[in-house]
Amino acid sequence: MKAIVYSSTGPSSVLGLVDREVASPGPGEVRVRVVVSGVNPTDWKARTDGDLAFPEVVPNQDGAGVVDAVGDGVTELSVGDRVWLYLAAHRRPTGTAQEFTVLPVDRAVRLPDGIDLDVAASMGVPAMTAHRALTVHEHGPARLAPGALEGRVVLVQGGAGAVGHAAIQLGVWAGATVITTVSSDAKAELARAAGAHHVVQYPDDALADRIREIAPEGVDHVVEVAPAQNAALDVEVLANHGSIGYYANNNGDDFSVPIVPSFIKNARWQGLLLYTVGDEALHAAAQDVTDALRDGALPVGEAAGLPITWFPLEETAAAHDAVESGVTGKVLIRVSD
Template sequence: MKAVTYTRHGGPEVLSLTERDVPEPGAGEVRVRVVVSAVNPTDWKSRRGPGELAGPAVPNQDGAGVVDAVGSGVTDFAPGDRVWVLLAAAHSPASGTAQEYLVLPAERLVRLPASVGFDEGAGFAVPALTAHRALTVAEDGPARLAPGALAGRTVLVTGGAGAVGNAAVQLARWAGATVITTVSTEAKAALARAAGAQHVVLYTSADAAAEIKAIAPEGVDVIVEVAAGVNAGLHAEVLRTRGTVAVYGDDRGTGSLTLEFGRNLWLNSRYQFLVLYTVGLDRLRAGAEDVTAALLDGSLRLGEDRGLPVHRFALADTAQAHEASENGVTGKILIDVTPA
């Protein structure tokens, strides 16, 4: 089978198309024929290192495909089932999705409804699960998402044209929230509106805090934050009492976060940092159930008409796909691995 691998950390040039044996599933494992693989920033950051590689690694956490074979003891899946995967490359260096077949424990697979495309199954895993976590960490908010779960609440999504931001906008609207988002350009504003944001603020040309406060005079309930350091001052200005800042990124930041003690003290503000790798499989699976429900009823979709343009690459061009992600292309990067 064809697989993209790397044997040392570095830039996209370390990725190469190779031939590998088709892996056999062991007890409790499932072999999946990958139809679509997706690229996220976490994939090229892992490829760049640091750390040591014990052997050839296959990149990419996200993918969707068809069950090809099951190991002993597997009863939840059968050959022919359509699935998407949970953090494939985190399971082992050889289990990334940039290959024609991969083997994973059955608990890392999620059923993909027949009405949902492989593109959505691959494209919304890491971004939507991150967004789901961000929208469910407030102490007085819902632990799960469903229609009406965020009714009466106002959510601020910074960077609403990014993949996580897009998923957060779509999921928050599905759950009934009023959504405000900040973006840098008019083109990105159009994408955020296409995703469903009712209010879009251009932080590059406006007093973002004043505009947000005019929209939400009592403050926003949850901030889904991609740029924690540069937006720290904004949080205290627009957050409601007992509001939550769910932090998943520090874009344009320094790696350190400085907060104004007094204002956050009196707000009883809550900062929740989040990353999927250590959140626990139980929470990943709970989030996956809600994400699948949103996919099933059409409330979560890819495409420019939903604010997330798609950029396609062949498996042999995985290095170019990674390079596009590193260069900050707006939209979702997908890799066609095998025919649907």
């Protein structure tokens, strides 16, 4: 089979196309014929700065395809099932940038009928991160479903990114009023296409005032991509007992929080990383994201607010470079037909 591998960390030039034997699934594992591989910032960061725990690594955590074989003890999935994949390369050397990948059965989730594999490969890290950010409030909910966020206000910082896009869609699906911030008119159009009820642009010295005009009682949930830049603003617009779920370090590695306003509002600052969040949260996110897919709540593509940029498998290095350069939307790799 064709696979993209690297055996040393560094720039995208360390990635190479090779031929490898197709592995067999062990107990509790499935083998999936990968059709689409999804690329996230975590993929190029692991390749650039991560510890190389294996002699050879196939990158990319997310993807979608068809179950090709099952190992002993697997009853959840059968050969021929269409699935979406998450954390395929977490603590394993075998990601989705290859024609066949073997992974634990709980990281392959059966797709509802009618969901295209490009949509499925766009879930994984972005959708599950967004789910976690929306389920860490002091008063819940711990799970998302229609009506779960009824009466709540969600602020998505950076609504044109992949996580922001998923947070908008999941928030709307769960019944929240969704406000999002973006940096340009073009990104504002994408955020509206994703379903955001209110879009505000930055930089703007009156940004907090604009958000408070929309949500005079404050924002209940903040999905934060740039805490170093936005911490003070988040606290200013936060409702009492509000949560700020932050998942990235855009625009700085350190941030400071206004102490008195934070404790006056009983603010909850919640860091979130899928790799360390634990199985319970991962499984809850996988189930809820699949339910949202079934309801048609997570479309992708420019008309849905998330433009797709495609690359063939042999151009995986260019796909990583596109994500690293900050291309708007989602980068996908066509692995097979």
